[in-house]
Amino acid sequence: MGLRDALFGRTKQVAPQLDNIFALPSAALTLQSELDLVTSGQAGLCFKSGSGESTMLSDADIMELLNFEAEKDSVTLTTDDLGFKWLVINDPTVDGLVTKIHSANSTMVEHQLGPRLLCAVFGFVPVTPPGEGAVRLVYLLKQGTFYPFAPTGPHQRNNELELRVKSFLGTDLVIEKDLSRWMALWNLPVN
């Protein structure tokens, strides 16, 4: 936000950064070799449903808009208890998940819904459960940065594991440097 906008109190909506997400497949290889974590086959896109002409969309409208067919693409749309929409995508490969999430993102941006995008979440699970526990990689769309989130209970998270993931992925991914932005996402609909 520039000085003039600040003076006149105009808030520009922040456009999302979509491209850093393509680094994920190479990071997934590192996760497997270093921490024995593989994709859970699920990813989710979280966005805020708003009111207004272009945004008062039913779930069916959104699915149509995003060009997804629930059965063929194994995509579901849910609303969580905080009122955020989750587009949950199933695909056995990381490449597939990234491609589908990116196409959903681009479509949202084309329809001026970009500012509503909050984050994308990719699930990673241990090769041999229980291992050290599952980790989600959260992609902050406004920042274009990733951070790990390893919940271990209703309001507990494994910070040691998260910091280890960060140290391994630092070269592959743009990791969020400000640790106070590593917000939790309790009760995720994404495995």
Added chain:
Amino acid sequence: MSQTKIETDHGLNVRMFLTGLSLVVLYLIITTLLIYLGVAYGLVIVIVAALIFSQYYFSDKIAMFSMHAHEVTPAEEPRLHEIVDRLCLLANMPKPRVGVAEMDIPNAFATGRSPSHAVICATRGIMTRLSDEELEAVLAHELSHVAHRDVAIMTIASGVGMLAGLVSRVAMWGAILGGGGRGGKNNQNAALVELATWVVSILIYVVAYLLTMALSRYRELAADRSGAILIGKPSVLASALVHITGDMGRIPRTDLRKAETMNAFFFVPALAGGTAASLFSTHPSLEKRLDALNKLERELNG
């Protein structure tokens, strides 16, 4: 303090004493300066002293208010009360009031003008992050602050710093008021003298401030030590410190979606911070505290 179960670290005591002594010497220098300046400023000094005293006298209320903390009953927070009960029995000290601050930042504090008017307070963030054992260690550290009467000591220490600041201001007024009336070289000399007083006072203020910070860091180490000895396990306090300071302490427990709804400015990049030199810090660095606790662990085992 005499009846509490605390063993002493002599090196630490000596350092604390020397820091305290330096502050007293400073205080003497300041009083001398004040006499030179005349009694007219006496009233100002009295007001400042009264302010400092009320800050000390109402320290519990001020801290609770500024941290948005509220007092809790045993029925509301059974876990917290149970731990504090047990520690107070162990240390043979009166049980302080117990409070909780509803914030995600992991922190705990104890304050109050005396052990019988003390309040011990934990944030929601520290309670969710730490195990019962670690929380006990942190509360033992805070109870040690109460037993050591750290509020009184730090009030006196920072009070001296404030007085020094006052002197520098008084000198500055003198420089401005003394500027008119006289002419020629005399005026110039007087201005120079005033300027020198001003510079010296500022220096005194800076030194006093640094010493206060150093004293605060020693008090922290002393509280670490007493707390660790009280629970008998320095390593548990060490692990609690690792979990709440540094990288891990910064990772929030707040939900991304809630933060996004609450705070419109969340996506504005934060100013780069957290690089304050250790000289200006009220707490010793994590490494220093862990080193001291490791040493204590070896002493206790060996």
